[in-house]
Amino acid sequence: MKRHSAFVALGALAALGLIALGLRAMAVADASQQISLAALVSAFVFGMWLPLAILLYAVRRQRVAVIVLAFCLGLSVNVVFLAHAIPANAAADNTSDFFITSGSSFGCGGIVRDLPQTNSGSTRAGWPGGAGVTYTFCTDTFDSAQSLSAGTTVANLTLSNSNATKDCAVSGELLWWHAATSTTTSLGTPGTTTVPANTNTYTTFTWSWATSGVSAFVNGDSLRFVFSFTSAGSNCNNANLWGTILAQPSKITVATIVPENVAGLLLLAPALPLAARWWKRRRP
Numbered sequence: 547m548k549r550h551s552a553f554v555a556l557g558a559l560a561a562l563g564l565i566a567l568g569l570r571a572m573a574v575a576d577a578s579q580q581i582s583l584a585a586l587v588s589a590f591v592f593g594m595w596l597p598l599a600i601l602l603y604a605v606r607r608q609r610v611a612v613i614v615l616a617f618c619l620g621l622s623v624n625v626v627f628l629a630h631a632i633p634a635n636a637a638a639d640n641t642s643d644f645f646i647t648s649g650s651s652f653g654c655g656g657i658v659r660d661l662p663q664t665n666s667g668s669t670r671a672g673w674p675g676g677a678g679v680t681y682t683f684c685t686d687t688f689d690s691a692q693s694l695s696a697g698t699t700v701a702n703l704t705l706s707n708s709n710a711t712k713d714c715a716v717s718g719e720l721l722w723w724h725a726a727t728s729t730t731t732s733l734g735t736p737g738t739t740t741v742p743a744n745t746n747t748y749t750t751f752t753w754s755w756a757t758s759g760v761s762a763f764v765n766g767d768s769l770r771f772v773f774s775f776t777s778a779g780s781n782c783n784n785a786n787l788w789g790t791i792l793a794q795p796s797k798i799t800v801a802t803i804v805p806e807n808v809a810g811l812l813l814l815a816p817a818l819p820l821a822a823r824w825w826k827r828r829r830p
Contacts, residue, residue, distance in 0.1 A: 644771070646683055646703070646789035646796040647671060654684035654723075654768070661685045661771055665795045673789075675707075675714060675775040675782035684723065684770045688763040694722075696759035697801030699734065702752050703773070704788040704796045707745040714741045714782035718773050720757050720800065725766030733757045733769075738776050741785055748794055757801060771798055 648671035649660040661683040673681050699720050707714045719735040736755030760767075775782040789796045 642802060643797050643799050644683075644685055644769070646771075646773075646787070646798075648790065652684055652686050652768070654682075654770075658682045658684050658770070661769070661798075665797070666790060670791055671789045673773075673787040675716075675785035675787070677778050677780070677782065678775065679782070680772055680774045681787065682770055682772050685768045687725070687765070688767050688769075689765045690763060693762045694733075694760040694769075695801045697757065698754050699757045699801065700752065700754040700799045701736075702750055702795075702797050702799070704748050704750050704791060704794050705741045705745065705785065706748060706788065707741040707743060707782075707785040709743050709781070709784040711743050712781040712784075713743055713777075714775060714785040715739070715777045716741060716751075716774065716782075716785075716787075717776050718771060718798070720798070721770040721772060722760055723768045723770050724764065725768070726764055730770060733760070748788055748791065750794060759801070769800065 643665075644661040644663055645665040647660050647662060647666070649662070650658070652660045652662075654660075659681070663686070701718055703716075703718075705716065715738040717736060717738045720733045721730040722733055723730050734755050734757035736753055739751055739753050741749075741751065773787055775785060787796065
């Protein structure tokens with residue numbers, strides 16, 4: 547009887563932990579517009595219902611190892627879900643979209659322009675092209691509780707090229723700016739994208755590339771996006787990058803942020819089987 551009660555108590559604790567994680571994941575999903583229905587259903591099934599069903603079976607059969615494995619399954623699924631559902635979180639906002647603007651309120655210095663997480667759409671800003679011309683944009687600051695996942699950065703940039711015969715090649719690069727040393731680390735750069743001749747209207751060009759992660763920011767660090775007109779000669783002289791257009795903004799979307807208080811939970815999973823074996827050996 548005592549043994550059965552111990553299994554029931556262990557199962558109840560594991561169930562409460564999974565329900566708490568599941569509710570946290572559902573709350574994040576409810577607050578985000580970036581999570582697909584398929585991802586939400588998968589997280590709900592594999593992160594809550596399936597582990598809870600396995601827990602019920604394990605308690606009835608008095609299988610401590612199965613209880614632990616069920617909890618590890620639910621824990622891992624929910625942490626992975628949260629890692630991809632919680633967006634980049636600079637001081638300005640909680641989204642992973644960063645908009646190209648002409649503002650300079652983030653104090654990045656010189657001709658570096660802001661890369662905020664909201665699009666005002668109040669003014670239209672343009673940056674003319676030329677051989678090797680580059681423009682740098684910076685985000686608001688991150689803090690030490692945030693880390694950037696390795697993943698994919700997507701650029702949706704509004705461009706034009708009024709030259710009648712010459713195409714213009716453009717590219718971009720995502721940088722991690724270190725506040726302590728005023729230096730940068732490249733997180734990834736794509737190949738070039740071509741803006742054809744006679745692109746006389748505002749046209750959105752989309753491309754993506756793999757970017758490295760940041761294990762932990764230091765207070766005051768930021769991300770920077772460098773946009774480059776890469777064609778030589780006069781190919782890009784009539785090309786322009788456009789930003790802060792309400793209906794058609796230029797933006798980049800970075801990989802998601804895993805808060806350290808969530809990522810740390812994942813370290814518990816490998817330790818749980820060892821804890822279960824220790825508990826089983828000490829059991830009378």
